[in-house]
Amino acid sequence: MADRALLIGELAAALGLNPKTIRYYEAVGLLPEPRRTAAGYRLYGPADLDRLRFIGKAKAIGLSLEEIGDILRLRRGGQAPCEHVLALVGRKLEAVDRQLRTLTEFRQELVALRRQAARTMSAGTADACVCGIIEQHEPQRGAAPLPVARHKRSTQQRRFAPG
Amino acid sequence: MADRALLIGELAAALGLNPKTIRYYEAVGLLPEPRRTAAGYRLYGPADLDRLRFIGKAKAIGLSLEEIGDILRLRRGGQAPCEHVLALVGRKLEAVDRQLRTLTEFRQELVALRRQAARTMSAGTADACVCGIIEQHEPQRGAAPLPVARHKRSTQQRRFAPG
DNA sequence: CTAAACGTTCCGCTCGGCTGGAATGGCAAG
DNA sequence: CTTGCCATTCCAGCCGAGCGGAACGTTTAG
Known part of the structure; x- marks a missing residue:
């Protein structure tokens, strides 16, 4: 039966994320506070999967988490979205088109x-x-960094001895 | 005749950069060690201007400073530049396709x-x-260039009180 | 001669976006 | 009961790409 609700680890695994990342997104307001089990474990559903996928795409085109937050609030904000956010989306659309x-x-x-x-x-x-x-x-400007193959290595050797 | 050599501040101003940024680029290997005056002031020429402009463009298409460094070193690194760069280009190409x-x-x-x-x-x-x-x-204030409103403010409101 | 306006190095901070670790708790199997 | 893995919180640090400032030296204009 419990096909619907995922623990944080399962959700993370399903998307290839670190559970910490998901908590972090919650902390900065990208994810709503989830339901919890009696023991306080976070429980997630398909909507959260969607949302995280959306976030992933938005990040991939170079939006900051803050901007993504603005957009998400627009998406889920039942009331009239304010001009400001609408403008944000408009600008983003332009930016995306330029970038394309x-x-x-x-x-x-x-x-x-x-x-x-x-x-x-x-x-x-x-x-x-x-x-x-x-x-x-x-x-x-405003066309975003491609988050590409960020291979981790490479100890930047600043603090070298000058000649 | 001394039309050619710039001090760091002049170079920076010419490109709209902070002098610190230029020193930083040098420190991480994007710029060669420049000539110096007797007093130790850095002296730059047109080649440095070019190089910095190149760096600017490369950044604008989303390369990290590290990747830019790779390319730069290969460009100036004498012979057989391409294998390595070719690989880089290959990866970039994939990345761009995903990005698209x-x-x-x-x-x-x-x-x-x-x-x-x-x-x-x-x-x-x-x-x-x-x-x-x-x-x-x-x-x-002022007609901002195109950049899509990276607004800096945003009082970090993490550390919120939970419900 | 002095003061301003540069330059130098070094040290530390920011900021966004995570990630690790410690200390603690929950729960299921052996 | 113990072992082991999951979860929780909070604090801490890392990386990239710089910026700010201190402490000091240089150049130049008045």
């Missing part, structure tokens, strides 16, 4: 680059590599 | 959200704007 365009262009350039690189490498002159691609991209 | 899909989905959701919001508003309760975040909206 930029990303599409960028993709083209990556593909071209890869093709060219392959040729260059087999041709011997491995020189004018990557940098053309990036060089013609205007800095477009 | 996510963005497209997300756009749909935003549109839906806005439509729903519009309906709610015209449905009568258009009066009570209960959303609470209005009051912390600062009267925009």
Whole structure:
């Protein structure tokens, strides 16, 4: 029967999250306070799954948790959403559209680059590599960092000895 | 003739950066150690301007400083640049494709959200704007550039009292 | 000569977004 | 009953990308 209610660990596992992350989202207001068992264990349902998935997407396009919160409150806020939040969504839409365009262009350039690189490498002159691609991209603020392959390693070695 | 060499403050000003940021970039290896005056002041030339502009663009398309560093080192690193960069580009390409899909989905959701919001508003309760975040909206000084309102304020209200 | 306005290093802080750990409690199986 | 894993809270720290300030040196204008 208890097919519906998940403990925090199960919910986390279902989405590949750390349970801590879920509590954190609750603490900063991205998730409503959940039901609890008699013992105080958090209980989650499908709505929470949805919500977390939404959050995931929003994060993936570079919204901050705060902005995501604004949007979520709009989504769930039964009353009239205030102008402000509506404006936020509007701006986000624009931003997303800009980013879609930029990303599409960028993709083209990556593909071209890869093709060219392959040729260059087999041709011997491995020189004018990557940098053309990036060089013609205007800095477009508000277009978000792609949260890509954040591989963890790499002890940044700042605090080096100067020469 | 001394048109070419800039002090750190001038360089920073020319690019709208904080001098500290430039030193920081140097510290983490994005900029080479610059020439110095007898007194130890850093001296920069057009190459540094270029490099910083490059960094700016790369950031704008979502690369981390670390990744930018990789590319930069390979660019200047003499021979056989590409294998490594090629891998980087490959990963970026995948990332961009994922990103494009996510963005497209997300756009749909935003549109839906806005439509729903519009309906709610015209449905009568258009009066009570209960959303609470209005009051912390600062009267925009100066025409902000495009950036999508990263508003900083937001009194951290975590550490709330539980129900 | 002095004061302002730079520069230098180093140290520490912020801020967002987690993540770990300690101390404690719940519950089911052996 | 004990073992073991889950949960709870709270406090603490890390990472990335910087910024602010102290303490000190340099350059230049009046």
